[in-house]
Amino acid sequence: MAxxxxxxxxxxxxxxxxxxxxxxxxxxxxxxxxxxxxxxxQQVCPFCEGNESYxxxxxxxxxxxxxLPDTPGWTVRTIPNKFxxxxxxxxxxxKRTGIFQSCNGLGQHEVxxxxxxxxxxxxxxxxxxxxQIYLMLQQRYRQLATDRRIKYIQIYKNRGLFAGASLEHSxxxxxxxxxxxxxxxxxxxxxxxxxxxxxxxILEEEMQSRQRLIYESRHFLLVCPYxxxxxxxxxxxxxxxxxxxxxxxxxxxxxxxxxxxxxxxxMLDCLGDPSYNMVINTAPVNQxxxxxYHWYMEIVPRLIVAAGVEFATGFYMNPVAPEIAAAMLREKxxx
Amino acid sequence: MAxxxxxxxxxxxxxxxxxxxxxxxxxxxxxxxxxxxxxxxQQVCPFCEGNESYxxxxxxxxxxxxxLPDTPGWTVRTIPNKFxxxxxxxxxxxKRTGIFQSCNGLGQHEVxxxxxxxxxxxxxxxxxxxxQIYLMLQQRYRQLATDRRIKYIQIYKNRGLFAGASLEHSxxxxxxxxxxxxxxxxxxxxxxxxxxxxxxxILEEEMQSRQRLIYESRHFLLVCPYxxxxxxxxxxxxxxxxxxxxxxxxxxxxxxxxxxxxxxxxMLDCLGDPSYNMVINTAPVNQxxxxxYHWYMEIVPRLIVAAGVEFATGFYMNPVAPEIAAAMLREKxxx
Numbered sequence: 001m002a003x004x005x006x007x008x009x010x011x012x013x014x015x016x017x018x019x020x021x022x023x024x025x026x027x028x029x030x031x032x033x034x035x036x037x038x039x040x041x042q043q044v045c046p047f048c049e050g051n052e053s054y055x056x057x058x059x060x061x062x063x064x065x066x067x068l069p070d071t072p073g074w075t076v077r078t079i080p081n082k083f084x085x086x087x088x089x090x091x092x093x094x095k096r097t098g099i100f101q102s103c104n105g106l107g108q109h110e111v112x113x114x115x116x117x118x119x120x121x122x123x124x125x126x127x128x129x130x131x132q133i134y135l136m137l138q139q140r141y142r143q144l145a146t147d148r149r150i151k152y153i154q155i156y157k158n159r160g161l162f163a164g165a166s167l168e169h170s171x172x173x174x175x176x177x178x179x180x181x182x183x184x185x186x187x188x189x190x191x192x193x194x195x196x197x198x199x200x201x202i203l204e205e206e207m208q209s210r211q212r213l214i215y216e217s218r219h220f221l222l223v224c225p226y227x228x229x230x231x232x233x234x235x236x237x238x239x240x241x242x243x244x245x246x247x248x249x250x251x252x253x254x255x256x257x258x259x260x261x262x263x264x265x266x267m268l269d270c271l272g273d274p275s276y277n278m279v280i281n282t283a284p285v286n287q288x289x290x291x292x293y294h295w296y297m298e299i300v301p302r303l304i305v306a307a308g309v310e311f312a313t314g315f316y317m318n319p320v321a322p323e324i325a326a327a328m329l330r331e332k333x334x335x
Numbered sequence: 336m337a338x339x340x341x342x343x344x345x346x347x348x349x350x351x352x353x354x355x356x357x358x359x360x361x362x363x364x365x366x367x368x369x370x371x372x373x374x375x376x377q378q379v380c381p382f383c384e385g386n387e388s389y390x391x392x393x394x395x396x397x398x399x400x401x402x403l404p405d406t407p408g409w410t411v412r413t414i415p416n417k418f419x420x421x422x423x424x425x426x427x428x429x430k431r432t433g434i435f436q437s438c439n440g441l442g443q444h445e446v447x448x449x450x451x452x453x454x455x456x457x458x459x460x461x462x463x464x465x466x467q468i469y470l471m472l473q474q475r476y477r478q479l480a481t482d483r484r485i486k487y488i489q490i491y492k493n494r495g496l497f498a499g500a501s502l503e504h505s506x507x508x509x510x511x512x513x514x515x516x517x518x519x520x521x522x523x524x525x526x527x528x529x530x531x532x533x534x535x536x537i538l539e540e541e542m543q544s545r546q547r548l549i550y551e552s553r554h555f556l557l558v559c560p561y562x563x564x565x566x567x568x569x570x571x572x573x574x575x576x577x578x579x580x581x582x583x584x585x586x587x588x589x590x591x592x593x594x595x596x597x598x599x600x601x602m603l604d605c606l607g608d609p610s611y612n613m614v615i616n617t618a619p620v621n622q623x624x625x626x627x628y629h630w631y632m633e634i635v636p637r638l639i640v641a642a643g644v645e646f647a648t649g650f651y652m653n654p655v656a657p658e659i660a661a662a663m664l665r666e667k668x669x670x
Binding site: 012 | 343347348349350351354360363434435489491492493497500512517519522524525533540561562563607612614616635637639642644645646647648650651653654655658
C-alpha cells in the first residue's frame, strides 16, 4: 500500500493517507454490522499458531529453541503490519503542490501478536506471558531506535470494535515515525515553562491527595488523571523518572506485568467488558530532547464515542468525575 | 449537573468534567448493546411533538401563530440541553489546586430539535424545512453572541451511535463557550504566518485542480479536503469570504439548504447509511480576531473508529484517498 503524510494546515498536524486504493463502503468494519465486526470477516485468522504463512517475514519471536521462524512454536510474535502505510526506505522528503504539503510514509509499522491462541485476551494471560509481551515491546523499541531516521516510537493496543480493532486476535502495534507528533510534546513544553517534570509533580500530588489513586505497587502508581478525557481513563506511571519505555529494568518489568494482571481483569469486570485502548507515551528518539519526558501508559475504556463537539473543539466531555471513577476501581482491588 | 473545565496540562487543552455524579457502566449507550443503543432507552422521546412537557423552557421555536410555547404546533424547536455541563451565570473564574487548574462551566448548551416527527432524518426533510433549521441556528448564534462572556459558538450534529448520538430523534446542538478552543485557531494562525485566508486559497486551488471537487453551487463548493482525517470527509465552503456563520445572507441560505438536500441523501446512500457528524467552524465572538477566519462546514461519515494511535499521536490514518472519495461522490451527483 502506498501512502503519504499530508499536512493539515488548519490543525498543523499530519494525516496519513492511503493514496493508491480506497476502502469501499462495505469494507469498513462498522458497515459489516455489529456481530460480524466482532471478529474479522476472514475465515482464517492470520495471527493464530499454524497460520504463520498468512503473514510474512517474522521480525522477531519468542519461540521454542528448535523451531524455525514463520512456523508454530512461539509465544509472542512480531510481524510487519500488512496494511502498513509506512516503509523504512530512503530519506524523508517534503513535497509541495501549490499550498499543499506532503511527505513520504517513512517509518515502520509492526504488529506484536500477544498469544498463539485465538480468543485468549491480554488480561487472561498468565503474568509471565504478560512480561514476555513487554520484553518484546522493549526489544523492538530498542531495535527501531537504532535507525537514525526514526524520531518517535508509538506503542499502542486496540481491543474491540469501539477501540478501532479490526482483528479480534489479541495484539499490540508499534509505529515508528519520522516526526515527533505534537501531542507528545506536552511534557517537554511543561518542563520548559515550569522547570520541573510534570509527571513527577503529578505523582507527588496524587500520593498526597489520594482522591484519584487507584492502586500502588512498588514501582508504579495507577491514577485516574485530573483532566481525564475518557470516563474511567487510567494512567500507569512509573515512580522512577524514566524517559524511555525501554529503560525500564527487570524488577520494574516484573512489577508492571503483575500490576497489569491485577488491574485489567478488575477494570474489565467493573465496566462490563468494554473495548479499550492502551498507549505508551514515551520520549522521542534520535534527537536532542528537552527535559521533562517521563514515560507512562494510558488505559482508555471506550464507553463513549467521541462526537462532533470533541473533534471540532478538541474539548472532551467526560460524564464521570475521575475521583468517582478512581474510588470505584480502587474498592475492587487488593490493598 | 455541576461541571467544571479542567486543564489538561499535557495537551494544553480543556476537558469538561461532570463533578457531582458518575455514569454507571450500564448507563453508557455502548454497553446497552448495539440494537438497544440505536434508539434511546427511554420509553418516551422528549423531542417528539406532544411530549414538550418532558423538556423545559423552550428557548425559541418556529411555530404556528396561535400556538403557545412548550405545546405542539412547531417545526423547529430549541431547548436547553438537559445534561448540560454549562451555565450562563457569573463570571469565568480560574481555580488552582496545587498544579491543577480548573474553571467553572460558564456557557450555554442548547438542542435544536429539527423536526417534530420521530424517525424523519435531516436528509429526508424538504428543502424549506432544512432552510428553517439554518435560520434557527443563525438566530440562536446571533442571540448567544450578544452575551459578552461568550467567546466561541460551536454548532454540531451527531447522527447515529458511531457519531456519539444518544438520542435518535433528529437534532443539532449549540455550545456557547467562554474560551476559544485551540482547534479553532488554525485559520487565524495561517493568516498571521502567510498573510492570506487559507480557505480562500483552498477554494482557488481546488477549483483549478478539480481532483477533490464533489459539487459546485452558486455560493458553495463541496470538496474532500486534501488532508482528510476521516474517509469521505466533506467540507462545504462558502465562496464568499464570510467570517461568521450568522453572516450568511438569504440567497446563500437558500442555496445552502438546496446543496444539503442534494448532497446528503447521495452521500448516505453511497456509504451505506453511516453515522455522521456535521460541525460548523466559524470565527470567535466578542473579541478582536485576527484575519483569515472563513466559516465552513465539515460533514464526517463515521466509518472508522478512532483508535489508540489517533488519540495518542494526533495523526489520523485514512485508508481512502480524498481524490478517490471525491470522484465516487461526484459521479452520483447532478452536474
